[in-house]
Amino acid sequence: MCRMIGSVHTLAQHFLTLNIAPSVYKPKRCPQCKHGVLWAHGVYYRQGDRSLISENRCVLIPVPRFFCPHCNTTCSRLPACLSPRRWYPWSAQGLAQLLVLAGTPLTRI
Numbered sequence: 001m002c003r004m005i006g007s008v009h010t011l012a013q014h015f016l017t018l019n020i021a022p023s024v025y026k027p028k029r030c031p032q033c034k035h036g037v038l039w040a041h042g043v044y045y046r047q048g049d050r051s052l053i054s055e056n057r058c059v060l061i062p063v064p065r066f067f068c069p070h071c072n073t074t075c076s077r078l079p080a081c082l083s084p085r086r087w088y089p090w091s092a093q094g095l096a097q098l099l100v101l102a103g104t105p106l107t108r109i
Helices: 011-020 090-101
Strands: 039-047 060-068 073-076
8 A cells, every 4th residue: 555645745735635535545444454444543743844834943744644443553644745754855855866866975965
């Protein structure tokens, strides 16, 4: 199962989807045991990119979690605008990769 929701490309879209149609984030089945029943299990918060808003403040982004009563695990799904296990946005990661490929030392990125 893909952890990403490909149809949600911006944070504004993410917040709107969470308020209007949160079921978009619910997987059809558990990614661990493939059982078909998942329960909503709250949210956890990711730190967003500081450049997304002014004054260099962090944005806390809610990510919905789901619980499988069959295997007692939780799972979550991210909007496409957030990269898994990374704090920096996709654009910053792409720029860093280009700089590395161009020969820029890692200490200068």
